[in-house]
Amino acid sequence: MTGYTCILRCADDTFYVGSAIDLDARLASHAQGLGSDYTTCRLPVDLVWFAEFERIDEAFALEKRIQGWSHAKRQAFIEGGFVSSLRSSSH
Secondary structure, eight states, X not given: OOEEEEEEEOTTSOEEEEEESSHHXXXXXXXXXXXXXXXXXXXXXXXXXXXXXXXXXXXXXXXHHHHTSOHHHHHHHHTTTXXXXXXXXXX
């Protein structure tokens, strides 16, 4: 089953990292204030990055990995600042 990892930028300039089977439905939930407690009080949110995976467990694993990163590291990742380091550390 296909899965997605996504990063949303919240109105307070923080990032929310999540995973979903249906990315469009999940984004709609967040926009309506139903996505998570974190984003509900930080609306509006904007999708700033996402990746598609063949399996939802792969998307969930990357979500958990990114959640451990600092704001600065997430920002660099979104901007493509360290893609090669992500690839080398995942092998």
